[in-house]
Every structure is written in structure tokens, then in C-alpha cells.
Amino acid sequence: MPAAPDFPPAPDAIKPVRALISLSDKAGLEDAARTLAGLGVELVSTGGTKAAIAGFGLPVKDVADLTGFPEMMDGRVKTLHPVVHGGLLGVRNAPAHAAAMTEHSIGAIDIVWIDLYPFEKTVEDGGGFEAAIENIDIGGPAMIRSGSKNHGHVAVAVDGESIGLIVAALKADGATTLVLRKQLAARAFARTAAYDAAVSGWFAAQLNDAAPARKSIAGSLAQTLRYGENPHQTGAFYRTGEKRPGVAYAEQVQGKELGYNNIADADAAYELVAEFEAPACVIVKHANPCGVAVGATLSEAYARALECDAVSAFGGVIAVNRPLNGDDARAITGIFTEVVIAPGADEEAKAVFAAKKNLRLLITNGLPDPHGAGEVFRSVAGGFLVQSRDRSLIKPSDLKIVTRRQPTPTEIQDMLFAFTVAKHVKSNAIVYAKDGQTAGIGAGQMNRRDSARIAAIRAKEAGEAKGLAHSLAEGSACASEAFFPFADGLLEAVAAGATAVIQPGGSIRDEEVIAAADERGIAMAFTGTRVFRH
Numbered sequence: 001m002p003a004a005p006d007f008p009p010a011p012d013a014i015k016p017v018r019a020l021i022s023l024s025d026k027a028g029l030e031d032a033a034r035t036l037a038g039l040g041v042e043l044v045s046t047g048g049t050k051a052a053i054a055g056f057g058l059p060v061k062d063v064a065d066l067t068g069f070p071e072m073m074d075g076r077v078k079t080l081h082p083v084v085h086g087g088l089l090g091v092r093n094a095p096a097h098a099a100a101m102t103e104h105s106i107g108a109i110d111i112v113w114i115d116l117y118p119f120e121k122t123v124e125d126g127g128g129f130e131a132a133i134e135n136i137d138i139g140g141p142a143m144i145r146s147g148s149k150n151h152g153h154v155a156v157a158v159d160g161e162s163i164g165l166i167v168a169a170l171k172a173d174g175a176t177t178l179v180l181r182k183q184l185a186a187r188a189f190a191r192t193a194a195y196d197a198a199v200s201g202w203f204a205a206q207l208n209d210a211a212p213a214r215k216s217i218a219g220s221l222a223q224t225l226r227y228g229e230n231p232h233q234t235g236a237f238y239r240t241g242e243k244r245p246g247v248a249y250a251e252q253v254q255g256k257e258l259g260y261n262n263i264a265d266a267d268a269a270y271e272l273v274a275e276f277e278a279p280a281c282v283i284v285k286h287a288n289p290c291g292v293a294v295g296a297t298l299s300e301a302y303a304r305a306l307e308c309d310a311v312s313a314f315g316g317v318i319a320v321n322r323p324l325n326g327d328d329a330r331a332i333t334g335i336f337t338e339v340v341i342a343p344g345a346d347e348e349a350k351a352v353f354a355a356k357k358n359l360r361l362l363i364t365n366g367l368p369d370p371h372g373a374g375e376v377f378r379s380v381a382g383g384f385l386v387q388s389r390d391r392s393l394i395k396p397s398d399l400k401i402v403t404r405r406q407p408t409p410t411e412i413q414d415m416l417f418a419f420t421v422a423k424h425v426k427s428n429a430i431v432y433a434k435d436g437q438t439a440g441i442g443a444g445q446m447n448r449r450d451s452a453r454i455a456a457i458r459a460k461e462a463g464e465a466k467g468l469a470h471s472l473a474e475g476s477a478c479a480s481e482a483f484f485p486f487a488d489g490l491l492e493a494v495a496a497g498a499t500a501v502i503q504p505g506g507s508i509r510d511e512e513v514i515a516a517a518d519e520r521g522i523a524m525a526f527t528g529t530r531v532f533r534h
Contacts, residue, residue, distance in 0.1 A: 007152075010093075010151075014155070015175045018111070020045070020079075020109050022139075022140065023115050026048075026049070028160045034058065043059065047071070066107070074134075077139075079139040084109070085143070089149065108153070109147070111155050112144065113156075114143055114157075115159060116137040117136065118135060119137065144156055147185075148184075151178075158192075193216070197217065198218065219241075220238060246266075254353060255358060255359050266362060269283070272284075272421070281304075281305040281319070282318070290316065291441075292433075298322050298328040317341070319340075319342070320343075322344075329345070343366055373391065392531055398528070399502070399526070405521055414434050415525060417436055419481070423481060423531035425441060426534070428444070428450075428451045429444075430442040431478070440454075442454035448485065455496070456471065473497040476497060479501075482504060483513075494522060500522060502524070503526065503527070504529055506530070
């Protein structure tokens with residue numbers, strides 16, 4: 001490991017003399033360039049950025065004038081030169097460095113503003129392999145890292161906010177401070193790290209390598225949170241750049257700032273509601289759905305979802321898969337709700353929600369593809385787990401009927417609906433559903449029998465709340481997202497009123513469970529696919 005040189009302390013204030021600017025996105029360039037030039041800072045640039053600065057009527061020097069080498073190899077080589085990196089890395093108050101800079105006619109570069117080639121946008125826009133390769137910036141990250149390492153003397157900007165901080169400091173004091181330069185360096189190293197993560201992730205995908213030897217996850221700060229899951233924990237929300245419609249890129253129309261749990265619940269609700277083609281509503285409380293239903297309208301879907309468990313729905317998160325209108329908003333605001341997330345909302349709906357000032361309304365302008373590719377991450381002590389997103393889709397033709405009694409077409413519809421919901425319920429999960437409406441949901445228990453019992457309790461209470469003489473689970477389909485290890489869970493479902501059961505199958509006691517179903521005259525289907533959600 002190289003020993004740290006005994007450099008003199010970095011000066012607090014640096015009055016810049018020269019700035020090197022190279023941008024793909026020219027937004028904000030004119031104002032910043034005019035300010036720097038007006039303060040007597042020499043501007044150095046390349047290619048399109050140099051042409052743009054010259055077009056503003058400002059003096060600008062080409063990098064080639066510093067290096068003595070022209071841009072070459074289709075622009076791949078232009079700033080990779082000792083005059084550039086010496087100007088960035090030289091410790092100006094270290095005698096040996098100062099002597100080397102003088103000997104080799106290396107002028108100091110005090111500001112570097114670079115935003116990197118648009119690799120991420122090239123990939124997002126569907127650019128091919130070669131286009132992506134050519135948009136991997138080499139010189140840009142090298143200069144950013146050089147300037148950031150030498151932050152004792154160099155201020156580095158990698159985005160509009162960074163250059164804005166530099167310009168503000170120069171306008172105020174004519175110099176950058178060491179504290180500011182350290183902050184900018186930290187931001188710059190994070191940007192190059194994220195850039196490299198994007199490139200390495202893309203390259204692994206091109207090779208169909210689901211488990212590369214090294215994997216990086218990068219995100220940009222969306223917002224700091226008041227706290228995490230609990231008030232004594234810190235929290236922050238980051239965007240990864242994946243343009244998947246949902247809470248990360250939603251517009252918050254109104255309401256209090258989103259909290260850690262609000263964001264997690266809104267994501268869970270929206271991912272589930274996107275599974276349905278008919279107008280649908282999902283109510284989530286503490287990461288689990290407590291009511292799910294489809295209807296002819298969103299208002300009807302909401303009313304049916306609420307019937308499943310109105311007690312748990314209080315203070316929950318609501319997701320719908322259609323734009324909201326005024327009637328929908330009036331129905332939803334009938335009880336206290338933390339968050340509503342939808343693909344859209346008309347002006348009347350927004351006006352209704354506006355009366356509930358604490359309610360957060362999120363508009364996404366789209367629905368996530370429930371069967372689209374993607375990755376899911378989870379941290380553990382000392383590492384993280386990565387898996388592909390659950391893209392499973394169970395169709396009627398996928399079902400293997402294992403009982404003597406065949407399910408009716410209606411029961412098949414109910415089974416598929418229930419199994420879709422169960423895919424989004426924490427395991428062990430049991431869901432009773434009938435006619436496109438959940439009747440009872442049992443989630444997160446240590447054994448499947450207890451989940452079946454809890455779901456039955458919810459269904460019985462829901463029936464009572466409707467003034468029915470029977471449980472809402474009477475005549476329902478029961479879904480289990482993993483196999484029944486024993487017959488006890490199935491027997492609880494039968495006792496609750498289920499007439500059909502859907503489960504993955506695959507237990508060593510499948511024959512025992514099938515026999516119990518046959519003995520009680522219910523239909524049962526195996527999916528062959530487990531949708532466990534731990």
C-alpha cells in the first residue's frame with residue numbers, strides 16, 4: 001500500500017483560474033459559463049461543449065491547445081494526457097509537484113465539470129450493443145476521479161446541482177472552500193461508482209450472467225425520510241434508474257411527506273393491483289393486502305375490497321389500476337387512508353382528495369408489467385440477496401386437477417384470482433376468494449393451518465359486517481401459495497366454507513391431502529409453481 005505523502009495542509013479557499021468543461025447535456029451551461037468567464041476563469045473544453053461555449057460569444061480554449069495532441073480515434077482519446085491529469089492531480093503547495101508542473105508546463109485546473117457520456121440513457125432507449133459500448137465514457141470518469149482525489153485544490157461538478165454550488169460560492173466569496181470541495185468529491189465518486197455499476201450490470205445481462213462474480217447496486221437520492229421503520233431509525237429513499245411505473249417515479253400530488261412504511265406499502269399494493277385486467281382495487285396494511293377486488297368500476301372494486309376487512313383497512317394504502325374520478329375519490333375518502341396510488345386522477349378527484357390534506361395522492365402515469373423482467377434485493381448481515389422478480393402467470397391450462405370432483409368454470413376463475421393475490425401475501429399465506437373478491441386473508445404465520453384459521457376469522461367477520469348469516473368464505477376458492485404439508489390446513493379451509501382449493505403441490509403427503517379433499521367432496525388443483533413470499 002503506498003504511503004501517504006507528507007503534503008502541506010490544503011488551503012481552505014481556492015480562487016479558480018481555469019475550468020475544464022465537457023458535457024453531454026448542455027442544460028445550464030450558458031449561465032454557468034458566463035458566470036465563470038465573468039469572474040476571470042479560463043474555460044477549456046472539447047467538441048460540442050467547446051462549440052456551444054463559443055456560440056455564447058465566450059472565449060474558450062480547446063483541450064488540444066493544452067496537450068498539443070488533436071482529438072483522435074473517433075473521440076476516444078482527447079483528455080487522457082499528462083497535461084490534463086497533471087493539472088488535476090498536482091498538489092500545488094507541494095514543492096515537488098509544483099516543480100514538476102513548472103518543468104512540464106502543466107497549468108493547474110481548478111474546476112472540472114463533466115456529466116459523462118449518456119450510457120444509461122442509451123441503454124434505456126434501446127441502443128444496440130455497439131452503441132452502448134461507444135457510450136461508455138473513459139476520459140470523463142478518469143478526470144472526475146483525478147479532480148476528486150485532489151479535492152484539496154480542485155472542485156468537481158458532475159451535475160447541475162454541483163456546478164450550482166460552485167457558482168454560488170464563487171459569487172459569494174470568489175473562491176471555493178475545502179468543505180465544499182470535499183462534499184463535491186464525495187458526490188463525484190458516488191457518480192462514477194453508479195456509472196460503473198450501470199455498465200457492469202448491463203454487461204452481465206448481455207452475457208446472461210445472473211450471478212456475476214461482483215455485483216453493484218447504485219441509486220440516486222429521491223428523498224431523505226423523517227425516519228425508517230421506527231422513529232429511532234434513519235431512513236432514505238433512492239431510485240435505481242429502472243423506469244418501472246410505481247412509487248419511485250410517481251408524482252405526489254398532495255399530502256404529507258411519504259414515510260418509509262408508506263413507500264413500502266404503496267409499492268406492495270401497486271405491484272399487486274397491476275396483476276388484474278378488470279378495474280381493481282387493493283388495500284394494503286403493513287405490507288400485506290387486507291382486501292382485493294375487481295368490479296365494473298373502481299368505486300365498486302373499492303367497496304368490495306373494503307368488505308373483506310374494513311377494520312384493517314383503516315389507515316391503509318389503496319392502489320387502483322385505472323385513473324380515478326370524483327365518485328371514486330368520494331368513496332375512498334370515506335375512511336382514513338394514508339396513501340392512494342393510481343395511474344391517474346381527473347381534476348374532480350384531485351379536488352375531493354384535496355379536502356383530506358394529510359392523504360398522500362400518488363400518480364404514476366402507468367402500471368408496472370407484472371410479468372416483466374427485473375431483480376429484487378434484500379440485505380442481510382454482511383451482504384445482500386438477489387433474485388429475479390416473480391413473473392409467474394398461472395393459466396387455466398396450467399392447472400392439474402387432482403381430485404375426483406372437477407372444479408366448475410366459476411371455481412377455476414376464483415382459484416386463479418385467489419392464487420394471484422396469494423402471490424403477494426407474506427408466507428405462510430392462505431386466501432379465500434369468490435367472484436373476484438377476497439373473502440379472507442391469512443398472512444405471515446409460522447404454519448399454514450393457522451393462516452387458514454385467521455383467513456376464516458376475517459371471512460366470518462366480513463360476512464357479519466354485511467349482515468349475512470354465513471361467512472364470506474362460503475362457496476369460495478382457497479389458495480395456498482405453497483403446498484399443504486399436512487391435511488390440517490385444507491380441513492380448515494373446508495370448515496371455513498371453501499369448495500375448491502388451489503395449491504402448488506409437491507408435498508410428500510400430497511396423497512393424504514388429496515384423499516382428504518376427495519372425502520369432503522371438494523375440487524383441488526395443483527399449479528406446479530410455488531409463489532412463496534418470505
